[in-house]
Amino acid sequence: MALSAPPPPSSRPSSPSPRIRIGSAPDSWGVWFPDDPRQVDWRRFLDEVAQAGYEWIELGPYGYLPSDPARLAEETASRGLRVSAGTVFTGLHHGPGVWEETWEHVAGIAGLTRATGAEHLVVIPAFWRDDKTGRVLEESTLTAGQWHDLTSLTERLGREVRERFGLKIVVHPHADTHIDNAEHVARFLDATDPSAVSLCLDTGHYAYCGGDSVELIETYGERIGYLHLKQVDPRVLADVVTEELPFGPAVARGVMCEPPAGVPDLEPVLAAAARLGVDLFAIVEQDMYPCPPDRPLPIARRTRHFLRGCGV
Structure with a gap:
């Protein structure tokens, strides 16, 4: 049986071009906890993130948004919003003894995340000092074990x-x-299986800890699975480093700032990410806990306008 010739290139169906999909998160509205009197109501967050021009959101701290899948679907769809990811905190360096407790925590959030149609789960390692009070909880460095x-x-x-x-x-x-600075990120990536573990590169946290986001993307591009976009005010950061401030008080002082006032420059970061040739979410996360309730929306609108100017 004769084989037919392949169609000319012009007639072949073309695959979609890789996309960087922009979204925002409760973090950009000053939300760090499931329930806190200094945070905006979740309905206001959903209303305003849609008003600011975003289509994608993260779930934020579990329990802030409705945890009933049907209710959550109704609330997001009515505002033209879709969910990109959920978030979990883990302390897996404590060893196998914490696995069952960790899995119970992760499974509930993963189930809700999957029910929204999202495909990613952002995993944040445990803090060695409390992000709200600054109290030291354990050693800041890990043993080999x-x-x-x-x-x-x-x-x-x-x-x-x-x-x-x-x-x-x-x-x-x-x-x-x-897992914070370039040395620790490289050590973590080199010791984990790419088929099981990818990286959420948060440009603000990485700069806060002295890292270069473009260099990380160019070195470990195949491991970059997700982006958080934020900037650091280098003048505030210098004081934070000098005074050895914990992260929570540093945020309250304004270390994370509105683009394009800080570092890193996001346009080269987004260009480097685009060169990877894969679909990526890039979720705006400007840490602002606590903040006045009327502050986030104007910043979110300006940030969305700025990112459009970066081509996304």
Whole structure:
């Protein structure tokens, strides 16, 4: 039987071009906790994030938005919003003894995340000092054994979440955690399986800890699975470093600032991400806890306008 010739290139169906999809998160409205009197009501957050021109949101701290899937779907759809990811906090460096408790916590959030149609679960390592009070909770550096527990159990988490919920975990380097600066991020990535674990690059946290986001994207591009967009005010950061301030008080002082006033420059970061040739979410997260309730919306609108000027 003769084989027919392939169609000319012009007649072949073209695959969609890779996209960077922009969204925002409760964090940009000063929301850090499921319930806090200094935070805006979740209805106001949903109303305003839509008004600011965003289509995608994250769930934020579990319990802030409705945890009933049907109610959440109704509230987001009525505002033209879709969910890109949920977020979990884990302390897997504590070893196998915390696995069952961790999984119980993760499974509830992963189930809600999957029900929204999202495909990502942002995993933030445990803080070594409290992000609200600054109280030191444990040593700021890990032993070799703790590194092994952290990497091996994170791989297990990635596989379990994918098999049971169909989600991809993206681990978020974060100030005041054990995965923070360039050295620790590289150590973590080099010790984990790319098929199980990807990275959520938060440009603000990485700059806060002295990292170069463009260099990280160019070095570990195949591991970048998700982006958080934010900037750091270098003048405030210099004082934070000098005074050894915890992250919470640093945020209250304004260390995370409105683009384009800080670092890193987001246009080269987005250009480097676009060169990876893959679909990526880029979620705006300007830490502002606590903040006046009328402050977030104007900033969100200006930030969306700025990012359009960056081509996304």
